[in-house]
Amino acid sequence: MTDVPSRKADTGRPYHTEATGDALITVKNHQKDEDITLFGGCFCPFVQRVWVAFEVLGIPYKYYEVDPYKKPKELLEVSPKGLVPGLRLNRYTPPRSLNESTVILEYLEDLAATTTKRSILPLITNPYARGLLRLQADHVNRYLVPAFYRYLQAQTEEKQIEGGTEFHDSLEGLVALLERAEREILEPGGASGEGELQALRKGLGLWVPGEQDLGWADIMAGPWLFRAKVVLTHYRGFQLPQGERVKAWLDRLFEHPAFKATCSTEQLYLDSYERYAFNRPNTSMVAKAINEGRALP
Numbered sequence: 001m002t003d004v005p006s007r008k009a010d011t012g013r014p015y016h017t018e019a020t021g022d023a024l025i026t027v028k029n030h031q032k033d034e035d036i037t038l039f040g041g042c043f044c045p046f047v048q049r050v051w052v053a054f055e056v057l058g059i060p061y062k063y064y065e066v067d068p069y070k071k072p073k074e075l076l077e078v079s080p081k082g083l084v085p086g087l088r089l090n091r092y093t094p095p096r097s098l099n100e101s102t103v104i105l106e107y108l109e110d111l112a113a114t115t116t117k118r119s120i121l122p123l124i125t126n127p128y129a130r131g132l133l134r135l136q137a138d139h140v141n142r143y144l145v146p147a148f149y150r151y152l153q154a155q156t157e158e159k160q161i162e163g164g165t166e167f168h169d170s171l172e173g174l175v176a177l178l179e180r181a182e183r184e185i186l187e188p189g190g191a192s193g194e195g196e197l198q199a200l201r202k203g204l205g206l207w208v209p210g211e212q213d214l215g216w217a218d219i220m221a222g223p224w225l226f227r228a229k230v231v232l233t234h235y236r237g238f239q240l241p242q243g244e245r246v247k248a249w250l251d252r253l254f255e256h257p258a259f260k261a262t263c264s265t266e267q268l269y270l271d272s273y274e275r276y277a278f279n280r281p282n283t284s285m286v287a288k289a290i291n292e293g294r295a296l297p
């Protein structure tokens, strides 16, 4: 699973600045002015998690592609460090804004509660179930996401093996948390009755038979899992876990209409992540933080 492939050469490909494939269709369908403008970057996984949430929750938005490395003034107005994603909230005069993908996800979940009436988290009447899902998200942000970059940026064979093990372990850790939520909620005593049980099944662990909904952790982690499949496989010879239930979970995640609608073609990611795979200087603020052993921006 963590074989070190023969070294490929850095071909100097630049990152993309326009979505391709299904994501491009979605971009084109979201060019009309709306109350919310999503400032996005086509290759960015932090953007994709927010974008998937917009689609799942059915909240209207205008998608606006920016190059976060060029940090245009309008991006800095909505996101102080010039990072995507950012939201411009056009209902306010002057417009207000929000940044940070995890904060934006919570905002969209709260907004949907009174507008589209859709939700990604379990009902507020079951705080424990919500806590279990937030535990998964916390794991994703603290372990899985940094492990992805450490692995991809590792240049020596030793560091790549170490990075592969770390990423694999973080994935196993997430699976264990998904299984824990599934066990504790679906087994007798987990829900107050049949009605609540049916509601809680949604998005709990994607392999719950018959369930197709994305869960909170799927949205938090999905973009990196997809990039692991495409980018880590190509540049590091990584293989996603092949266990039947994990595979079923990942297949359903990658095939989910809201997820697919935000995915560009694989080539876009291979091109855009070459910079990381060869740890080119000045790649990004994330890459710099990883190289310096600091927390991600």
Ligand SMILES: N[C@@H](CCC(=O)N[C@@H](CS)C(=O)NCC(=O)O)C(=O)O
Pocket (backbone or CB within 6 Å): 041, 043, 044, 045, 046, 047, 068, 069, 082, 083, 084, 085, 099, 100, 101, 102, 283, 284, 285, 286, 296, 297
């Ligand atoms: N903590 C931020 C991270 C966002 C982030 O790092 N976005 C990258 C693109 S994937 C970016 O805007 N990079 C610009 C730069 O490095 O200058 C979040 O969760 O929204």
